[in-house]
Amino acid sequence: MSGAAPLSLGWQTDLIFARFDGQVADRGNYLLVRTPGNPTFWWGNFLLFQHAPGAGDLERWMALFDGEIATPQPESRHRAFGVDVPERLVLPPDFAAAGFALNEATVLTLGREQLREHSRAAPAGFEFRVLELPRDSAAVVDKQVAVDAQRYEVVGYRLFAERQMARYAAMQRAGLGHWFGLVTQVGGHAVLAASCGLFRDPAHHDGLGRFQYVSTHPDWRRRGLCTALVHAACRHGFEAMGLRTLVMVADPDDVAIGVYESVGFRRGVSTWQFERPPRASSSCT
Amino acid sequence: MNIRRLSASDAPKFQALRLAAPLHTFLRAVE
Numbered sequence: 600m601s602g603a604a605p606l607s608l609g610w611q612t613d614l615i616f617a618r619f620d621g622q623v624a625d626r627g628n629y630l631l632v633r634t635p636g637n638p639t640f641w642w643g644n645f646l647l648f649q650h651a652p653g654a655g656d657l658e659r660w661m662a663l664f665d666g667e668i669a670t671p672q673p674e675s676r677h678r679a680f681g682v683d684v685p686e687r688l689v690l691p692p693d694f695a696a697a698g699f700a701l702n703e704a705t706v707l708t709l710g711r712e713q714l715r716e717h718s719r720a721a722p723a724g725f726e727f728r729v730l731e732l733p734r735d736s737a738a739v740v741d742k743q744v745a746v747d748a749q750r751y752e753v754v755g756y757r758l759f760a761e762r763q764m765a766r767y768a769a770m771q772r773a774g775l776g777h778w779f780g781l782v783t784q785v786g787g788h789a790v791l792a793a794s795c796g797l798f799r800d801p802a803h804h805d806g807l808g809r810f811q812y813v814s815t816h817p818d819w820r821r822r823g824l825c826t827a828l829v830h831a832a833c834r835h836g837f838e839a840m841g842l843r844t845l846v847m848v849a850d851p852d853d854v855a856i857g858v859y860e861s862v863g864f865r866r867g868v869s870t871w872q873f874e875r876p877p878r879a880s881s882s883c884t
Numbered sequence: 885m886n887i888r889r890l891s892a893s894d895a896p897k898f899q900a901l902r903l904a905a906p907l908h909t910f911l912r913a914v915e
Binding site: 727728729730731734735737738741780782785788789790791835839 | 898901902903905906907908909
């Protein structure tokens with residue numbers, strides 16, 4: 600994408616992670632993003648374009664994906680294309696017929712002065728803590744699996760989540776950020792009720808940070824934990840990590856986006872993601 | 885600026901937020 604416009608904030612901060620331990624290559628009219636350490640991570644292994652798909656692009660994009668990602672990484676059986684444009688997209692009929700879905704994600708930002716101080720603290724019995732990775736990675740993975748077990752095949756999802764946490768542990772070691780949790784006591788054990796990650800963009804010298812995987816365990820929902828967690832993590836980002844702008848990407852139709860707005864986040868442009876899950880009939884390609 | 889370059893005034897506050905003991909894991913508790 601030589602000479603193209605700078606990436607929007609959502610995609611720019613998405614690439615913090617691939618740039619850390621994967622591959623981001625400018626191929627002229629698209630970016631190749633690969634994560635060899637986690638080939639089943641759909642949005643760690645994709646092609647990013649700066650124009651909406653037009654006539655003939657489905658075949659071209661699929662061939663590029665095969666050559667750039669599926670052939671060198673046979674475990675990457677999904678197909679994923681990102682599009683970074685400001686306008687609203689619709690799913691073209693040929694992409695729909697090929698099994699693709701088009702997902703919109705809203706990019707929200709928060710500056711230090713936007714953080715609402717009146718947001719509530721953690722409810723009684725819950726404490727905000729900076730987790731220690733990899734020591735606490737297994738607890739985070741267990742929670743992620745509990746959150747997403749309905750949506751994905753469990754064994755494959757657990758492996759994906761374990762690989763993600765290994766990456767985050769390496770990023771913590773490199774001083775790029777942390778994983779945070781709201782912790783409570785159950786039967787004398789400290790357990791994780793809600794968690795998220797926050798990592799900084801080392802290429803951005805004005806303190807840009809990106810949240811990851813904000814989620815609350817199904818057993819602990821509807822008591823304000825998510826609000827308390829995000830508020831405390833934002834404060835930590837501003838006060839201890841020296842960040843000045845925090846980026847959150849959220850489903851515009853999910854209730855969580857209202858939580859982020861209540862903390863002070865403001866909606867910006869959307870990111871557009873064309874994705875097709877691995878097909879059961881194709882055993883390895 | 886990263887965590888290893890925190891100012892002296894920030895460091896105690898940050899350390900106080902660190903989780904001291906390991907978290908329990910739900911699935912391993914069942915096994």
